[in-house]
Amino acid sequence: MGELIPKPVDVKGPMRGPVLLERDTILWAAPGTEDTARWLRSTVGAALGLPLAAGPEDAPNSVRLNLDEALAPEAYRLSALPDRGVEIRGGDPAGVFWGAQTLRQLLGPDAFRRAPVRPDVTRLIPHQTIEDAPRFRWRGLMLDVARHFMPKDGVLRYLDLMAAHKLNVFHFHLTDDQGWRIEIKKYPRLTEVGSWRARTKFGHRASPLWAEKPHGGYYTQDDIREIVAYAAERHITVVPEIDLPGHSQAAIAAYPELGNTDVIDTTSLSVWDSWGISANVLAPTDNTLRFYEGVFEELLELFPSEFIHVGGDECLKDQWRRSPTAQARIKELGLADEDGLQSWFIGHFDRWLTARGRRLIGWDEILEGGLAEGAAVSSWRGYEGGIAAARSGHDVVMCPEQHVYLDHRQDAGEDEPVPIGYVRTLEDVYRFEPVPSQLTSEETTHVLGTQANLWTEVMEDHARVDYQAFPRLAAFAEVAWSALPASAERDFADFGRRMSAHYGVLDALGVGYRPPTGPLPWQKRPGVLGRPIEGAPPNR
Numbered sequence: 001m002g003e004l005i006p007k008p009v010d011v012k013g014p015m016r017g018p019v020l021l022e023r024d025t026i027l028w029a030a031p032g033t034e035d036t037a038r039w040l041r042s043t044v045g046a047a048l049g050l051p052l053a054a055g056p057e058d059a060p061n062s063v064r065l066n067l068d069e070a071l072a073p074e075a076y077r078l079s080a081l082p083d084r085g086v087e088i089r090g091g092d093p094a095g096v097f098w099g100a101q102t103l104r105q106l107l108g109p110d111a112f113r114r115a116p117v118r119p120d121v122t123r124l125i126p127h128q129t130i131e132d133a134p135r136f137r138w139r140g141l142m143l144d145v146a147r148h149f150m151p152k153d154g155v156l157r158y159l160d161l162m163a164a165h166k167l168n169v170f171h172f173h174l175t176d177d178q179g180w181r182i183e184i185k186k187y188p189r190l191t192e193v194g195s196w197r198a199r200t201k202f203g204h205r206a207s208p209l210w211a212e213k214p215h216g217g218y219y220t221q222d223d224i225r226e227i228v229a230y231a232a233e234r235h236i237t238v239v240p241e242i243d244l245p246g247h248s249q250a251a252i253a254a255y256p257e258l259g260n261t262d263v264i265d266t267t268s269l270s271v272w273d274s275w276g277i278s279a280n281v282l283a284p285t286d287n288t289l290r291f292y293e294g295v296f297e298e299l300l301e302l303f304p305s306e307f308i309h310v311g312g313d314e315c316l317k318d319q320w321r322r323s324p325t326a327q328a329r330i331k332e333l334g335l336a337d338e339d340g341l342q343s344w345f346i347g348h349f350d351r352w353l354t355a356r357g358r359r360l361i362g363w364d365e366i367l368e369g370g371l372a373e374g375a376a377v378s379s380w381r382g383y384e385g386g387i388a389a390a391r392s393g394h395d396v397v398m399c400p401e402q403h404v405y406l407d408h409r410q411d412a413g414e415d416e417p418v419p420i421g422y423v424r425t426l427e428d429v430y431r432f433e434p435v436p437s438q439l440t441s442e443e444t445t446h447v448l449g450t451q452a453n454l455w456t457e458v459m460e461d462h463a464r465v466d467y468q469a470f471p472r473l474a475a476f477a478e479v480a481w482s483a484l485p486a487s488a489e490r491d492f493a494d495f496g497r498r499m500s501a502h503y504g505v506l507d508a509l510g511v512g513y514r515p516p517t518g519p520l521p522w523q524k525r526p527g528v529l530g531r532p533i534e535g536a537p538p539n540r
Contacts, residue, residue, distance in 0.1 A: 003501035004105050004130075005474050006166055006481035013128025019080040021048070021107070021123040026055030026062035026085075033065035033090070035233055036097045044104050048123060049116035061085055063103070065096050074168075074235075075133035078102055080125045091133075094235040098166050102130060109504035112164070136434070138397050138449025139480035140169035140239075141473065143465075146176035146250075147275070148200075148456040149217035150465070156230050157462075161469075161509065163234040165477035170231055171309060171378075171451060173241045174219075177249035177272040177280070181218045182240070186294045187255065191218045194254040197271040203418055203458060205275040207529035211460070224302045239361070240303045242295060243311030245282040245345045252280055258288050260319040260326065275457045277314045284320065284329045284341055289348055296352070306359055307376065312346050313363035336369075343369030350375050361397070364389070378451070380405075382540040383436045390439055390446040398434040399451040402537030404476060406468050407455045409532060415519050417467065418458040419530035422537040430475040430495055431487040452476045458530065463512045467523055470506055470513035471499060 027045075029037035037052075040063070045052040057064060062085040071077065071091030076099030079087045086103060090096030104111045106125050110118060141162055143150065150158075159170060174181045180194035196216025202209040219227070231238045250271045252259040259266035260283045272278050282288050299308065317338035320326035330341055343366070350360040350372035361376040364385025371377070376395040379386030386396040401408070401421070406429075408421035434450035452473060459465045475495065484490050506513050512523070 003498045004102060005495075005498050005502050006478040007484075007495075007498070008102070008130050008132040009483060010131040011128055012130075013080075014126030016127050017082045018124040018126050019082060019085055020061070021050060021063075021086075021125065022061065023050060024061060025050060025052060026059040027052040028055060028057045028059070028062055028064045030064075030066045032067050032093055033096045035093065036065055036088075036100050039097070039233065040100055040103075044100075044107065044111050047111050047113045047116065048107065049119035050123075059085070064088070065100070066090075067092065067096065071095060072133055074098060074137075076102070076130075078128075078130040078132075080106075080128050082127055086125060094168070095133075097163075097235050098132070098134075099130075101164060101166060102132065104164075105505070109508040112505050112508035134166065134481045135483050136447075136449030136480055138169050138451065139167045139477070140171050140397065140399075140449065140451030141167055142171035142173055142241075142399070142451055142453040144173040144176070144454060144456045145181050146173055146179045146243075148460050149179060149181060149195075149215070150456075150462060151217065152219060152223050152227065154462045154465075155227055158465075159227070159231050159234055159236055161473075161511065162236055164505070164509070165474060166481050167473075167477055168236050169449075169451065170236050170238045171241060171453075172227075172238055173243075173309075175241070175243050175250065175311075176247045177278040178275075179216060179218075179271060180250045180254065182224060182242075182299075183218060183220045184295050184298050185221070186298065187291070189254040190251060190295075192254070194250040194271060197273045199273050200460075201274045201457075202460075203525075203528040204420065204531040205457075206531070209528060210273075221298070221302060228303060237305050238303055239305045239307050239309055240299055241309035241311055242292070242299065243313070244292060244349075245284070245288075245342060246313065246315030247278070247311055248282050249278040249280045252282070255291065258282055258291060260323045262325050263319045263323045277316055279316045279318055281315055281317075281319055282345075283323070284326050284345060292349070293352060296349070300356060300358065307361045308353055308358050309378070310346065310349050310360055310362050310366075312342070312366040313380070314365065315342050317342070339369035341369070342366075343372065346375065347372040376448070380453070382538065383438075384540055386447070387436050387438055390443045393446065395446050395448050397448050397451050398436075399453055401453070402539070403432040404429065404450070404452040405455065406452050406472055406476075407458065409530070410468075410472065410514055411518065412532075413518060415524050416530075417464070417519060417523060417525035418528050419532040420458060421531070422533050422535075424472070424537075426472055426475050426496075426499070427492050429472045430479065430492055431490055432476070432479055433487045434479065450476075450480050458528075463523075466512035467514050467519070470511050471503070474499060474502055474506075 088099035
């Protein structure tokens, strides 16, 4: 298998002499593969000092890109043949692109740099044939930019890191109590007021430390268009998340009428500067529905994704219990309780999105009070929500926190920076199995795939995000792409061997990963309080 991550389905070779990539190597692209050809020239060509000029298909020293309807969507076949060069055939344009990513890995870490460091070296690819296809259609990464804002260039960088690991869904968590990160032209105060906070808790919410400076930022609609287009060129779908009816204090601070004004003085609220779950949730009024319909109208123009994420998690219901308006709405709708009111909220936007040709997805709390018809579930509190949803015929993305929340700490050592949650080592992530054994074969068809999540309360900059994400995201990518055996039977020693080589790729990409020996001095956060949880996580 060489040193490839994720592991391909099958490799035949190496056999006789290698294929040479040199300055006169030709790049030929069949119709439908032109985007991958442009990507190869701008990345691999620039990194190695190879022009990869266009030329005839039958050139003896060439890289050829082609479509092959005999292959499945996203599948590819890469053949390296002496005197013929390299051919990548894909079942669709995405398959050709994933094959090109494999070619880049075969060329070594130098191919991941932005300019040549050894321009006179002839690049050798062993004579081999690689057959490959993904296990899941949804291979996701969720990035929380609400708690700590990541500037646009950082988001584009993470899309490149995802593509290098064959991940194809970017779940973009854009709003929360601590910040609203997307321009909505109809409601300018969402960014004028909601996109920044006066100060920020440093460490876990129990920490006495504060960063006593404003924190904020947002993406203009043109920024969003650029991010979506950049992702699409890399065959990544961007799924936006606008959280409701909880996790909405930033929106209420901007537009106080969205909150439960008959319970608290919402005009006194500001964007939240601490962590946890805010009690300030949206009021279940027609005005709130119309407001968020206006938000989603602009969102649908920016994001062509099949799914739109509406959050639906951790909605504290104390204000609804005390609100005459909320209680009157429960009575009017004939609902049993406040859980039913949340279900009504989600159901409204499920129908609204369905009428516009989109699908709603939300965190597994949307199961409470009854799951909206047609809704899909991000199962985060364990496997149980995903199992219940799949058994009810709903699609599921498995992302249980005790397995793939990458904000959780990687080691039990005292030097681990701002330790949160259970210890989730590289091996733990590698042994994660997304499909619960309790599901029947028919029910497993509802498991769209899996996703790793990065919540950024204690990740104040991209270096902290890198540290928490890598190397575990590489292990997760293999889980999401490769047809691995059962968890206990996986060859972690083989993955570790390939990962040892892959650190060179991460170095070339400038990723500030956690070294196998522990954090470097500048990666530590001495004295900053976390919230470690001892023992093994529940496997529910």
